[in-house]
Amino acid sequence: MQSKYNYLITVGLVMVLVAAVFIGCPRDAEVTHEAADRVYIAPGDLDEFYAFMSGGFSGQVSVYGLPSGRLFKEIPVFSVKPEEGYGYELETKDLLMTSFGHIPWDDTHHPSLSLTDGIPDGRWLFINSNNTPRIARICLETFKTMEILEIPHSAGGHASPYATMNTEYLVSATRFSVPVPQADVPISTYKENFAGTLSFISVDDNGTMDLDFQLIVPGFNYDLASSGNGPSHGWMFFTSYNVEEAHTLLEVKASQFDKDFIAAVNWQRAQECIGDGQGRTKEAEYYHNVRNPDTFMSESTRKTSTTVLEPDNCPGVMYFLPTPKSPHGVDVDPSGEYIAAGGKLASVIPVHSFSRMLEAIENEAFEDHVNGIPVLDYEATIAGEVQDPGLGPLHTEFDNRGYGYTSAYISSEVVKWEIGTWEVVDRIPTYYSLGHIMVPGGNTMEPYGQYLVAMNKSSKDRYLPVGPKLPQGGQLIDISGDRMRMLLDFPLIGEPHYAQAIPAEKIQPNVKRLYDLHQNQHPNAVRDVTEARVVRDGNTVHVYMAAVRSHFAPDNIEGIHVGDEVYFHVTNIEEEWDIGHGFAILGDKNPNILLMPGETKSIVWKPDRPGIFPFYCTDFCSALHQEMQGYIRVSPEGAGTPLMYGTGDEMVTR
């Protein structure tokens, strides 16, 4: 068998080389001017869908419009963003707190829209970070990160967050198994000492996350997940690879067995077992960081324990479904009955049946047990195999007409197949090395089957070259007809792993235009220029500053000394749509802060030399934006310059 797969890989590589030889020849001959009409959004008109793309190693989420492919925004999530002050300003700094300290970066993977009855409801977007496992919640009224929860006892938080049908749970599974709890052991003791965890994170009505429980599972690499829908509600499916439990040269050693596993977890059963006292409390260290929408401030809480559950103590909580071969994606169809797996080294797409799985459990059709977890018979759960699905099948999305679409990495194509007959009905090449695909709603109970976005890992000659590091390429494909049609290329930020899309009308009416200044409960806000002031407390100076077209109040400050710690609490007291201000000081080691109307932000400045330090508005606000500036006088330590401040001709002395 092994030689067969080597053969497949070789063929794949040869195809890539052949493709490279033909670069420059006319491609996409089927793309016509008609495609332009499908994606052209006339100036002033709006897109049909919001698309949220993971930023991969950018650590962020980018927001695009579909079908135009226009980039609207990059939402800072796990990485600092000097452009707006995120992660530096006091209001957001604590969001990036972890048990390892403040981390300025991560690797975002899979966005997941909050669901009600299996359909995106437009309240929140969740996204995981892979490197230091965490899940973030983004509010879709403000497009701001409001919460980040760290996942303990895990490394490589890859199979995450994948909301359940009513956002009861998000999940996070271990991609890189480690000792649980962490320990100093020889790496070669992997099989004895390493374990994985499947974490279930509950979400309350306000969106607040809480780590409800963790299943302790064998030390495989848990890769991706998908929630049951409809009849399969209450179940969560995780793919795994490296059931060989290799700890080195995984590319070979983890590719030996014909089949790895899909782990099917009955989380309602887990809740019962924990309710019956089968769970136990385990020491842990992780951070839960929440931002208050009214005060703008974030607060970090250090947590010290979790509830863990061993599958041994809870029969029926978990089963393994053998699945060829190092499966990557696992995707439940809109009916909730079929579970498609993308075996990246497999020659077929196996599709399991949920109802057959239940029968197999009922009949105890087990072929083995691993750590006490029953392994179901492959033939007993399989509904069908899609033959000839392209090389390196990874991810499947569904439309609303009974078709699945699977990305094939090695053969760079999308393969369309029919549920039930398991026959491939169409295929379309993508450029190049296709990873994730996304049909708006394609992972939910009601897909919108007009478009498919292909997220390619490589773009090579698709754009004007910009040095060795090229953008990864999004491609929009029309899937509304019998044949798929290529419509558009558009470059993406970072590495686009998964994406989500939702009809614009589910979000647009709720998006905030500004923050209500009168509801601003930031402890250091000013609501009017008359409240602006400077207060000294020992070596700490607090500047309560107002920004309003086209000046700062105060805009002249004297009596600051070297060695002082100067807090600038700046409030944009505008109450008008799209009138932002920014704030930056000469030589400050912080980036600028951006302030939207009604918003307050704070930074700490530590002047280290005497002199005059201008500050200015960085966000073009008005006809006299260029005049929106001020000066701070810094005197040598101990000079005793009296504290004075003001705007206009009168200075206040303290």
Next chain:
Amino acid sequence: MKLEKESRTLFAVAVVILILLYFLPIWRIDLKAPQYPEGIGLYILIDDIRGQERNNLLSVNRLNKYIGMQAIVPEEIPELQIMPFILGGVIVIGAVCWFTGRRKYLTGWIILLVIVGIAGLVDFYIWAYDYGTNLDPQAPIKVPGMTYIPPLIGTKQLLNITASSYPASGGVIAGLSGLLAISALYFDKRLKKKRAQ
């Protein structure tokens, strides 16, 4: 001479609908500018000047600062304090006139209504003239010879802003009230002539 029943009813309606002026804006000023696709504007009420949308008055004042126009502060406009009483007077006098049921009192009330209406418009123009011409000499934006008097009624280009001024629902009702009163008078004459035959 007593009013006919029908014309007396019309008179009553003319008086009663004026009560709506306590709740509805009398005049509206719409401002259009390229950077305000969402629109911005003011309503003038019997006792207040307010933004058509939340914060519009604040926005107008912040914009006007650049050309040196005084801020519009409703609390500092004495007419807005007095107008509710004047309107109340018109309504009470109307009610008394109606109660007498005499035609000459209807005629008298119509004259009163017209005088109050004209006085209101003249006062509005005086304020508009003052706002538009009495500009801060330190204003950042000074255009020689330019004044910013909004139109009393109609549309006018003021730098980047197209200002339109029109009666709002309350103004329409005030006009309707006058028309009803005049038609009461007119129909009364016709009815009397008809019934005399």
